[in-house]
Every structure is written in structure tokens, then in C-alpha cells.
Amino acid sequence: MSALVEQLKGGLDAPICLTWELTYACNLQCVHCLSSSGQRDPRELSTAEAKRVLDELRELQVFYINIGGGEPMVRRDFFELVEYSVNSGIGVKFSTNGAFIDTDKARRLASMDYLDIQISLDGVDEATNDAVRGAGSYRLARTAMDNLAAAGFGPFKISVVVTRHNVPQLDQFKALADSYGAQLRITRLRPAGRGADTWHELHPTLGQQREIYDWLLKHGDNVLTGDSFFHLNALGDPLPGLNMCGAGRVVCLIDPIGDVYACPFVIHDEFRAGNVRDEGGFARVWKQSDLFRSLREPQSAGACASCGAYDACQGGCMAAKFFTGLPLDGPDPECVGGEGEHALADVTLGSAPKPSQDHSQPVRLSRKPIAVP
Amino acid sequence: MAVALDSALELHPQVAVRPEPFGALAYHYGNRRLIFLKHPDVVSVVNNLAAHDCVQSTLDACGVAPERWPSFVTALSSLESSEIVRERAR
Numbered sequence: 001m002s003a004l005v006e007q008l009k010g011g012l013d014a015p016i017c018l019t020w021e022l023t024y025a026c027n028l029q030c031v032h033c034l035s036s037s038g039q040r041d042p043r044e045l046s047t048a049e050a051k052r053v054l055d056e057l058r059e060l061q062v063f064y065i066n067i068g069g070g071e072p073m074v075r076r077d078f079f080e081l082v083e084y085s086v087n088s089g090i091g092v093k094f095s096t097n098g099a100f101i102d103t104d105k106a107r108r109l110a111s112m113d114y115l116d117i118q119i120s121l122d123g124v125d126e127a128t129n130d131a132v133r134g135a136g137s138y139r140l141a142r143t144a145m146d147n148l149a150a151a152g153f154g155p156f157k158i159s160v161v162v163t164r165h166n167v168p169q170l171d172q173f174k175a176l177a178d179s180y181g182a183q184l185r186i187t188r189l190r191p192a193g194r195g196a197d198t199w200h201e202l203h204p205t206l207g208q209q210r211e212i213y214d215w216l217l218k219h220g221d222n223v224l225t226g227d228s229f230f231h232l233n234a235l236g237d238p239l240p241g242l243n244m245c246g247a248g249r250v251v252c253l254i255d256p257i258g259d260v261y262a263c264p265f266v267i268h269d270e271f272r273a274g275n276v277r278d279e280g281g282f283a284r285v286w287k288q289s290d291l292f293r294s295l296r297e298p299q300s301a302g303a304c305a306s307c308g309a310y311d312a313c314q315g316g317c318m319a320a321k322f323f324t325g326l327p328l329d330g331p332d333p334e335c336v337g338g339e340g341e342h343a344l345a346d347v348t349l350g351s352a353p354k355p356s357q358d359h360s361q362p363v364r365l366s367r368k369p370i371a372v373p
Numbered sequence: 374m375a376v377a378l379d380s381a382l383e384l385h386p387q388v389a390v391r392p393e394p395f396g397a398l399a400y401h402y403g404n405r406r407l408i409f410l411k412h413p414d415v416v417s418v419v420n421n422l423a424a425h426d427c428v429q430s431t432l433d434a435c436g437v438a439p440e441r442w443p444s445f446v447t448a449l450s451s452l453e454s455s456e457i458v459r460e461r462a463r
């Protein structure tokens with residue numbers, strides 16, 4: 001293990017990668033939504049409060065923020081906040097389903113500096129994508145990409161959550177990104193939010209984990225992953241990236257009502273470190289919360305201690321273990337050695353922790369069943 | 374390409390350097406690269422490049438002993454290829 005990674009595990013003075021979900025409101029109802037988004041939370045941070053948080057992040061010299069939701073463009077002050085952030089020297093990368101990127105908005109986005117856009121797409125065809133992201137979502141995303149390309153935005157990102165249905169499409173995703181001059185980003189499906197209910201039927205199979213690993217070894221230098229596949233490193237040579245869980249150490253999440261969580265995949269009371277509205281604001285939560293301080297302590301390998309691959313995979317993802325009911329100091333549910341499958345078999349049905357909150361729309365219209373091949 | 378000891382460098386104007394316990398993080402707002410500066414001496418050299426005539430005088434001023442210069446040339450060369458530092462006109 002490199003000395004640098006050891007240092008990073010002890011935490012940084014400010015996060016490298018801070019995700020800020022601006023709203024729980026969303027026009028879509030994706031079945032794997034990490035934040036169970038749908039309806040706006042009435043306690044959402046106001047424009048003035050959001051700007052105060054940005055002032056704090058500027059003081060902390062946070063270089064950029066990852067904005068998501070919900071659908072962040074639903075907020076009426078979306079552009080105001082993005083411009084305020086960029087003008088404060090904080091770059092913005094934001095994730096969107098693309099529904100609100102019409103030709104005018106595309107031109108406006110293209111005129112801004114220090115702004116990156118990720119359009120979510122979970123299938124290269126309508127059927128695969130819409131089964132997960134909802135009817136019509138494929139068209140919305142492709143129209144947004146067309147509009148950004150026509151406006152000369154430059155290399156936007158196409159962001160894919162890898163599921164068992166789209167693993168065979170990785171080459172086609174790459175080709176699609178290339179056709180737009182865009183950059184492909186693929187990330188791991190997490191059992192968080194509504195994903196806790198759908199993960200078991202959507203997550204890649206053990207055989208597919210190897211496919212993803214081989215594919216990333218071949219294409220990894222040109223594909224972004226948010227370092228999310230480090231559990232695959234147990235298969236051999238390490239993938240590009242830091243190869244560590246950054247939760248509370250280099251990464252955290254601010255949710256729409258200002259709650260600060262250890263990472264974007266653990267919106268649950270157990271991983272809530274504080275709120276930006278508390279005295280001392282975000283900085284105090286980051287530097288002094290009991291939760292983040294404990295995450296920066298050396299972690300036990302637990303049941304994985306005797307496994308020769310532990311140094312490579314680091315026991316995988318804390319959130320994936322938590323929401324599937326596995327102990328945090330044991331194998332990842334997608335352990336490539338098969339230990340996760342064994343451990344999952346021992347989890348009592350219904351005993352896994354449920355997400356603490358749900359902003360889903362009360363009635364879900366036209367949600368198609370997921371076809372299991 | 375390796376930078377020369379007598380070349381004049383500066384921190385790229387689009388780069389921000391944030392101190393950290395291990396050294397510093399450098400972020401380039403243009404190419405979006407995040408670089409770890411893994412030693413406090415590298416941080417002080419990078420921050421002081423523009424205040425001195427050339428790389429060698431910067432190393433001297435920062436108290437870096439000559440036997441360590443080759444490793445600093447390697448580090449600065451890598452930082453130049455990432456556009457964290459760049460040549461400046463004298």
C-alpha cells in the first residue's frame with residue numbers, strides 16, 4: 001500500500017470529491033435511484049443557504065463539486081447557484097437526466113467555463129434504458145446530447161450505471177460516446193435508495209464482474225469510473241485509481257436538506273455526520289464529526305483478514321455491504337472470490353437496513369417490469 | 374521531456390494548490406487534472422518557481438540539497454507535462 005493512500009485514509013483537510021444533491025425532486029423515477037428521489041423535500045436549502053455553503057466550500061478550497069439530485073435542473077435557482085459556484089472558483093460537474101436541456105439551455109451551458117455535464121444513460125437502446133430509468137427517458141437523454149453537441153458544448157460525459165442488462169453493451173456505450181466526442185463514465189450499481197429494492201435483480205453476475213474487469217483493463221485509461229470498481233482488483237492487476245473507500249476521508253455527500261453523509265451511497269441515519277445548518281457549518285462536520293473521525297481510523301479486515309486478495313480489494317464497498325445486510329468488516333456482496341454470495345445466503349430475508357427516507361412519488365405510473373433474462 | 378535546471382517556470386495560472394498534511398493537492402481548472410504533491414518541499418518549490426530566475430535558484434532558495442535535484446527535476450518534468458507548471462518568459 002502506498003504511503004499516499006495511507007495518508008488519504010487518515011482524511012484530508014477538505015474533501016476532494018464532494019457530491020451535493022441539490023433537490024429530491026425529479027421528473028423520473030429510476031428504479032435504482034440512490035436517493036429515492038421524486039418529490040421535493042419542503043426542508044430543502046434555500047438559495048441563500050446554498051450560497052452560504054458555497055462560501056464555506058470556497059474557504060476550504062474545495063476545487064469542484066459534483067451536483068446531482070433528484071434532477072438538479074428542476075430547481076429554479078439552478079443556474080444562479082452554478083454561476084455563483086463557478087464565480088467563487090469552485091468548478092461544477094453536474095449529473096442530469098437531460099430532460100431540461102433544450103436548445104436554449106444547451107447554449108447557455110456551453111457558454112460557461114469550469115462546467116462539466118454528465119448525462120445519465122443506462123442502456124444503448126430504448127428498451128434496456130427505459131426498463132430502469134422509465135418510459136421516455138432514453139429519448140430525453142439522447143435529445144439533450146444532441147442539443148449539447150449542436151451548441152458546441154464540447155466533451156460532455158455519458159454516465160452509465162452498470163447492470164446485468166447493459167454489461168454486454170459496454171463497447172456500444174463507448175462507440176456512442178465516441179460518436180459525440182463525449183467521454184464515457186461507468187459506475188457501479190449500489191443497493192442504496194430505491195436500489196436497495198432492485199439491486200438483487202439488477203446487479204452484474206459473478207461472471208459479468210470478470211467481464212467488467214477485463215473491459216476496464218483494456219479501456220480504463222479513457223473511461224471514467226469514479227474509482228467505483230476497486231472491488232474488482234482482487235482479479236489481478238489493479239485498475240486505474242486510488243483503490244480505497246473514500247467515504248468520510250476524501251469524499252462526502254451533502255443532501256438537499258443539508259444533511260452530510262459519508263458518501264453518496266449511504267443516505268441512512270447511521271452514516272449521517274451532521275447538517276450544514278448546524279453551528280460550525282460544513283467545515284465542522286467534515287473536520288470534527290464523530291462519524292467521519294471514526295471512518296478515518298484504521299479499519300478492520302474482519303472476516304477478510306485471512307484472504308490473500310484483501311490488500312487489492314480492500315473489502316469492497318461499505319454501502320454495498322450495509323444495504324445488503326452484510327457486516328461492514330466482511331466481504332463485499334459482489335466479492336469476486338464468491339464470498340459475497342455465500343455471505344448473502346446467510347442474511348435473513350428482510351433483515352437488511354432499509355433506507356431511512358423515501359422521496360418517491362406516491363403513485364408510479366407506467367413503471368415497466370424489469371425483464372430478467 | 375525533462376525540464377532544465379536553468380529553465381524559468383511558474384505555476385500555471387489555472388492551477389490552485391491546497392495544502393494538505395502530506396504535502397498539497399494541485400488542481401488544474403482547465404484540464405481538470407488533480408495531482409498529489411507528495412512532499413512539502415515539492416510544494417514550496419512549486420509555489421516559489423515564479424519568484425526566482427530559474428529552477429536551480431528556486432531549489433537553492435528552498436533549501437533543497439544538490440543531491441536531491443535530480444528527483445526534483447523528474448517531479449517538475451512530470452508536473453510540466455500535466456500543465457501544473459509551465460515555462461515562463463524571462
